[in-house]
Amino acid sequence: MVVVLGLDPGSRITGYGIVAETSGRLSLLEAGTIRPPAKRDMPFRLGEIYKGLSEVIARHSPQESALENVFVSKNMQSALKLGQARGAALAACTVAGLSVAEYEPTKVKKSIVGVGNAPKDQVAFMVARLLGVTNPGWAEDASDALAVAICHLNQRRMNRLAGL
Amino acid sequence: MVVVLGLDPGSRITGYGIVAETSGRLSLLEAGTIRPPAKRDMPFRLGEIYKGLSEVIARHSPQESALENVFVSKNMQSALKLGQARGAALAACTVAGLSVAEYEPTKVKKSIVGVGNAPKDQVAFMVARLLGVTNPGWAEDASDALAVAICHLNQRRMNRLAGL
Numbered sequence: 080m081v082v083v084l085g086l087d088p089g090s091r092i093t094g095y096g097i098v099a100e101t102s103g104r105l106s107l108l109e110a111g112t113i114r115p116p117a118k119r120d121m122p123f124r125l126g127e128i129y130k131g132l133s134e135v136i137a138r139h140s141p142q143e144s145a146l147e148n149v150f151v152s153k154n155m156q157s158a159l160k161l162g163q164a165r166g167a168a169l170a171a172c173t174v175a176g177l178s179v180a181e182y183e184p185t186k187v188k189k190s191i192v193g194v195g196n197a198p199k200d201q202v203a204f205m206v207a208r209l210l211g212v213t214n215p216g217w218a219e220d221a222s223d224a225l226a227v228a229i230c231h232l233n234q235r236r237m238n239r240l241a242g243l
Numbered sequence: 244m245v246v247v248l249g250l251d252p253g254s255r256i257t258g259y260g261i262v263a264e265t266s267g268r269l270s271l272l273e274a275g276t277i278r279p280p281a282k283r284d285m286p287f288r289l290g291e292i293y294k295g296l297s298e299v300i301a302r303h304s305p306q307e308s309a310l311e312n313v314f315v316s317k318n319m320q321s322a323l324k325l326g327q328a329r330g331a332a333l334a335a336c337t338v339a340g341l342s343v344a345e346y347e348p349t350k351v352k353k354s355i356v357g358v359g360n361a362p363k364d365q366v367a368f369m370v371a372r373l374l375g376v377t378n379p380g381w382a383e384d385a386s387d388a389l390a391v392a393i394c395h396l397n398q399r400r401m402n403r404l405a406g407l
Contacts (some may be wrong), residue, residue: 125330126337151319158319162326166289169327169375172291230393 081235082108082139084177085228086132086146087220088168090121090160093128094220097139098228105229107210108139110221121160125167128225132171144172145231146224148181180231184216190230202226245399246272246303248309248341248391250296251334251384254324256282257292258384261303262374262392267400269393271374272303274385285324296335308336309395310388312345344368344395354394366390 080101087094097108109161113131115124149165152158172179185195191205207215209229213221244265251258261272277295279288313329316322336343349359355369367386371379373393379386 120343122333122337122343125334129334129338149323152323155259155315155319155322158322159313159316159326159329163324163330163333166327166330166332168330169286170289170293170331170334173286174293179284179286 081143082141082145083228083231084104084132084136084139084141084172085226085231086144086168086172087218087227088128088146088164089225090124090164091115091117092218092220093164093168094218094222094224095132095135096217096221096225096228097135097141098225098232100125100232100236103223104192105210105232109135109224110215110217111135112220123161125163128164128167129171132168133175136171136175136177139149139176141177143180143231143235144177145180145182145227147184147187147227150198162223180234181232182227182230187227187230192227245307245396246305247392247395248296248300248303248305248336249390249395250308250332250336251387251389251391252292252310252325252328253384254285254288254328255279256382256384257295257328258382258386258388259296259299260381260385260389260392261299261305262389262396264396264400269374269396271376271389271407273299274379274389275299276382276384285327289327292328292331293335296332297339300335300339300341305341307344307395307399308341309344309346311348311351311391325351326329344398346391346394346398351391351394354397355390357360 082099085096093113096110099106117129188197189195206225246263249260257277263270267291279291352361353359370389
């Protein structure tokens with residue numbers, strides 16, 4: 080069995096999803112969001128992202144983590160903010176000994192629904208379906224995190240088949 | 244006595260400096276840099292920044308930390324990279340319970356040499372002088388971190404005098 084943590088870091092909301100694969104079957108272990116108190120300053124909130132993810136990791140002991148890569152942002156300020164959230168989240172992963180894989184957003188969509196430009200709700204629908212969940216109560220950010228976890232498991236399987 | 248951790252986070256080099264103030268007298272406890280192996284990927288290096296700073300904090304138990312704020316960067320990519328390094332560093336501070344203060348770069352320079360547009364080597368010279376170190380062997384990033392620690396201690400003293 081391999082357990083993967085999918086991540087969607089953000090300064091306000093960080094989505095996460097834990098997916099296990101056993102003999103080619105996916106199963107959902109946990110999905111949720113970390114929402115640090117908006118009234119606290121940014122450094123405190125970064126610490127909450129780190130601690131929140133560390134707790135999720137301690138609960139499920141994933142061996143690997145995955146997230147979308149980012150090359151652009153609205154502006155310099157949002158790039159710095161997003162970078163900070165990613166930094167806190169990635170530090171939590173690697174300090175806990177997890178590997179980290181990054182995927183293009185189009186690659187994630189393609190892996191889930193077959194096309195790279197699929198609308199968000201279609202991706203969310205397929206994520207729930209692939210995990211066998213009929214009425215998912217999870218937030219959009221949690222669904223996005225699950226999507227990249229599933230993408231990573233698909234990629235692992237393909238690498239294995241290709242003998243990589 | 245108050246002990247302050249000054250920080251200068253960067254994806255390649257993170258400078259730090261620990262300065263104590265006892266009855267208005269400054270003393271240097273430690274200054275150095277964290278340089279994660281350049282060959283490893285960015286997530287691993289962010290974990291090294293987090294762990295390195297956590298060790299420094301464990302050695303000296305500072306109560307407060309300080310760093311320069313950043314609003315601009317060369318381009319989006321460098322903003323994301325710098326943000327990530329800052330995120331890992333700030334998470335290490337707040338998870339350890341430290342407060343974090345941010346200062347304008349011009350404010351730091353002014354606090355050390357009296358003018359906000361002083362050249363870097365003049366700031367470095369005064370930092371060494373204020374700490375009573377004649378031949379500082381520390382790197383530029385460590386000196387920059389010490390500068391913001393001293394700036395923070397000056398600000399604290401002024402706030403105290405002003406009854407804030």
